[in-house]
Amino acid sequence: MSNICFACNGCGQCCQGHHIPLTLQESKCWVMDGGQIVIFVEGYFKGGAGDEDDPMCHIARRSYPVPSGTSVARVIATFAAFNPGRCRYLKEDNRCGQYDSRPLVCQIYPAEINPYIKLDPVIKDCPSDVWSGELPLILRNSEYAPELLVLIERSRQADRDDIQNKVAICEYLNINISALKGHGVTAWLPAASIFLEAFDVVTQDLRKPSLSWNFDSLDDQVRVKLNSIGATVSSSESCGGVLINFKV
Numbered sequence: 001m002s003n004i005c006f007a008c009n010g011c012g013q014c015c016q017g018h019h020i021p022l023t024l025q026e027s028k029c030w031v032m033d034g035g036q037i038v039i040f041v042e043g044y045f046k047g048g049a050g051d052e053d054d055p056m057c058h059i060a061r062r063s064y065p066v067p068s069g070t071s072v073a074r075v076i077a078t079f080a081a082f083n084p085g086r087c088r089y090l091k092e093d094n095r096c097g098q099y100d101s102r103p104l105v106c107q108i109y110p111a112e113i114n115p116y117i118k119l120d121p122v123i124k125d126c127p128s129d130v131w132s133g134e135l136p137l138i139l140r141n142s143e144y145a146p147e148l149l150v151l152i153e154r155s156r157q158a159d160r161d162d163i164q165n166k167v168a169i170c171e172y173l174n175i176n177i178s179a180l181k182g183h184g185v186t187a188w189l190p191a192a193s194i195f196l197e198a199f200d201v202v203t204q205d206l207r208k209p210s211l212s213w214n215f216d217s218l219d220d221q222v223r224v225k226l227n228s229i230g231a232t233v234s235s236s237e238s239c240g241g242v243l244i245n246f247k248v
Contacts, residue, residue, distance in 0.1 A: 004119060006110060006126075007135035012094030013125035014109055015087040019080040023155075024162040026103050027079040028199050031192050036082040039170060040185040040244075043068075043075035043178035043215065045229060058115055059181075062159035064167045066176075066213045070230035073213060075178050077166040082189065104158070108151050111144055118142075165202050167209045172198035176211045177236040180226070184245040186216055186236040216243045 019038050022030060027037050043066075044059070063074035081087070081103070089097045096102055105113070110124050119139055121131045138145050144152065170176065173194060179185045190198075201207060214234040215226050226233050236243050 003133075003137055003141070004121065004139040005131060005133050005135040006121075006138045007130055007132070009127065009130050010094055011127060012086075012090055013127075015083075015090045015094070015096070015106075016085065017083065018087075019083055020087070020103055021078050021080050021105050022103055023158040024079065024165055024199075024203075027081075028196065030081050030103075031195055035088055036189060036192070037195065038080050038082040039173075039175060039188040039190065040078040040080065041075060041170065041175065041178045041188070042181040042185045043073045043213065044181040045071060045073050045231070058156075061156075062163055064163045064209060066167065066209055066211070068213045068215060068230075069232040073178070073215070073231065075167060075213060076181070077163070077170050078185075079166060104151060104155050108148065108155060111138060111148050111152060113152055113155050164208065168202045168207050169195075169198045171209050171211045172202060172207070174239065175241065177214045177216050177234060177239060177241060179216055179236075179243060179245075180222055182246065183217060183219065183222055184243060187242045187244055188240065216241075218243065218245055 019040075022037070031037055043063070046056075046060075059076070060074065063076045065072055065074050067073075087096075089102070091097050096106075110119065110121075110126060112119050121128075136145075138148060143149075170188075173188070173190050175186075175188050175190075177186050212232065214232045216234065216236040217223050217226065223233050
């Protein structure tokens with residue numbers, strides 16, 4: 001990969017219409033400050049449904065094993081700042097009102113956290129002039145700048161450290177339905193008071209996940225495949241969630 005340079009021009013495009021993934025502690029701070037979080041859940045079965053040939057190590061480290069029927073799935077719960085429009089911290093001049101304490105993902109942008117996804121300026125929201133070769137270099141010969149690598153590793157480690165508590169919080173919120181990874185996610189909007197209660201109970205009591213999980217899909221072939229490996233299939237909508245399909 002050729003060298004890539006970047007310098008933010010403050011256009012604010014990356015702060016609009018994006019649900020920003022948060023660490024567990026960031027999600028609590030976001031809610032306590034009046035924000036809404038959205039929880040996305042996806043899962044896969046090792047060596048079976050949802051387990052593709054791409055490198056699985058990164059995915060496995062940020063997932064948690066749960067029973068589903070007679071099978072065992074691994075689920076990934078992403079807690080994100082719910083931003084269907086402008087981020088609540090984005091000021092009128094498109095500057096961040098919480099710049100010094102902004103989420104880790106925001107500090108890392110536009111770099112990629114997933115080690116198997118290459119940074120591609122074409123798919124970013126940023127205008128073309130921010131990628132000028134005269135600007136500070138963030139990626140040289142496929143290696144991020146050292147200061148970015150530190151932040152990226154912090155984010156990856158937070159995913160690993162937080163996943164058990166995130167899944168346990170989901171269960172406290174009566175969320176135990178996942179979509180099959182690569183086919184979609186289930187999405188949930190917990191009320192602030194209940195979310196904070198779940199956070200405190202799980203983190204203070206060191207509560208571990210204990211429920212059996214179900215899978216949701218609108219694809220008949222996927223449902224048949226899930227049933228064939230012994231997984232339980234049910235509707236997230238009937239439990240207050242929404243199924244977002246990637247493939248129909």
